[in-house]
Amino acid sequence: MNKSNIIREIQELKNQLSYSKNVGFFFGAGTSTALGIPNIAQLTKGVEDALVEELLQNYIIVKKDLETTFTDKTINIEDILNQIRRIREITGEKKDKRYLEIDGESAKSLDIEICNKIHNILSEKEKTADIKNTKKLMAWMNMQNRDFSKEIFTSNYDLIFEKSLEETQIPYFDGFVGSYEPFFLAENVERFVDNNDITKSWIRLWKIHGSLSWFWKKDITKNSYRIVRLGKIDNIEKEGNEVVIYPSKEKYDSSRKQPFISYFDRLKTFLTNGELLFIISGYSFSDQHINEVIFNSLRQNNRLHIVVFAYSDETVKELYKLSSSYLNIGAFGPKNGIVNGELIEWTADEEELKDDKKSSYYWKDDSKELIIGDFNKLIDFIVTNSGKKETIEKLANE
Numbered sequence: 001m002n003k004s005n006i007i008r009e010i011q012e013l014k015n016q017l018s019y020s021k022n023v024g025f026f027f028g029a030g031t032s033t034a035l036g037i038p039n040i041a042q043l044t045k046g047v048e049d050a051l052v053e054e055l056l057q058n059y060i061i062v063k064k065d066l067e068t069t070f071t072d073k074t075i076n077i078e079d080i081l082n083q084i085r086r087i088r089e090i091t092g093e094k095k096d097k098r099y100l101e102i103d104g105e106s107a108k109s110l111d112i113e114i115c116n117k118i119h120n121i122l123s124e125k126e127k128t129a130d131i132k133n134t135k136k137l138m139a140w141m142n143m144q145n146r147d148f149s150k151e152i153f154t155s156n157y158d159l160i161f162e163k164s165l166e167e168t169q170i171p172y173f174d175g176f177v178g179s180y181e182p183f184f185l186a187e188n189v190e191r192f193v194d195n196n197d198i199t200k201s202w203i204r205l206w207k208i209h210g211s212l213s214w215f216w217k218k219d220i221t222k223n224s225y226r227i228v229r230l231g232k233i234d235n236i237e238k239e240g241n242e243v244v245i246y247p248s249k250e251k252y253d254s255s256r257k258q259p260f261i262s263y264f265d266r267l268k269t270f271l272t273n274g275e276l277l278f279i280i281s282g283y284s285f286s287d288q289h290i291n292e293v294i295f296n297s298l299r300q301n302n303r304l305h306i307v308v309f310a311y312s313d314e315t316v317k318e319l320y321k322l323s324s325s326y327l328n329i330g331a332f333g334p335k336n337g338i339v340n341g342e343l344i345e346w347t348a349d350e351e352e353l354k355d356d357k358k359s360s361y362y363w364k365d366d367s368k369e370l371i372i373g374d375f376n377k378l379i380d381f382i383v384t385n386s387g388k389k390e391t392i393e394k395l396a397n398e
Contacts, residue, residue, distance in 0.1 A: 030282025
């Protein structure tokens with residue numbers, strides 16, 4: 001394996017952050033995990049431990065069936081939700097129709113209960129999560145005076161970003177409009193703002209896997225569903241509508257565009273629309289739908305440059321298998337990276353390290369490891385190199 005000087009690569013990264021006209025972000029589950037929010041494995045165990053009686057029995061039936069079918073992967077809560085929703089669809093949610101010995105009515109109850117448990121687990125952890133670094137990130141983004149919209153895409157359901165934006169009083173838009181039961185407006189997601197638009201400076205937040213604050217609202221007159229955003233919910237068990245988490249069920253009136261389709265379309269357009277530095281953090285490249293958009297965009301747009309920050313070298317090596325033919329994607333792991341389509345090992349030039357006296361905020365010299373694969377360290381890196389660290393920290397702490 002060839003080696004690459006981490007000091008030189010970091011200097012190039014600093015230049016990209018300073019001079020790129022357009023910068024966007026994609027955050028996966030690892031970013032929330034860094035703040036103390038459970039990852040998918042912990043969430044799966046937490047839900048299973050919380051279920052009882054018939055709900056638990058049916059959950060185990062679905063889980064074991066999936067484990068028998070997919071022997072090469074660890075089944076998680078999203079896989080289980082997908083299968084339960086298939087049962088709901090196959091049975092029409094009827095008591096007298098069954099699949100895997102689970103009737104439709106029971107499948108619906110299990111789906112609702114799992115989502116409620118996820119809501120409770122994540123909401124409880126959010127209360128103690130330290131969000132000072134997400135507040136710093138939002139403050140940094142808000143201070144950027146670029147000619148392009150400021151966009152964040154995330155696969156996380158939790159409300160960490162929303163809380164961070166609102167605590168720092170930074171305006172943002174997520175595709176919903178209204179005040180009583182904000183509804184989704186696809187046209188505003190699809191439209192790119194011009195210089196005269198008052199919302200141009202707002203941060204765009206696109207939650208492609210749903211949110212703890214979204215709920216299915218049934219229109220009785222049309223016998224169809226739409227998604228509304230209800231904000232903070234104190235008691236999910238008393239909420240009459242289902243929470244929208246990792247949605248795979250087709251509940252919509254076909255004439256209405258789903259948020260998730262709109263968000264994926266927005267991601268495609270954003271990545272293929274000219275010059276862009278796109279930063280990915282906390283994502284393991286395990287979602288084929290997201291991967292397809294990313295790699296298709298790399299092929300279509302040679303002015304797109306993607307930088308991936310990985311917490312583990314295993315993620316870097318797996319990404320290399322997918323991305324070795326692309327020169328416009330790079331990766332930073334603890335000991336390994338991807339530079340110019342090549343898997344490399346980091347090394348540090350001792351002379352350059354002496355000149356860069358502040359390398360300790362991104363490079364751990366004793367273990368020879370890069371540390372900005374950790375979301376918290378990445379934000380420290382971005383803020384430290386912004387030239388506005390004191391101002392950003394003041395905004396984040398107000």
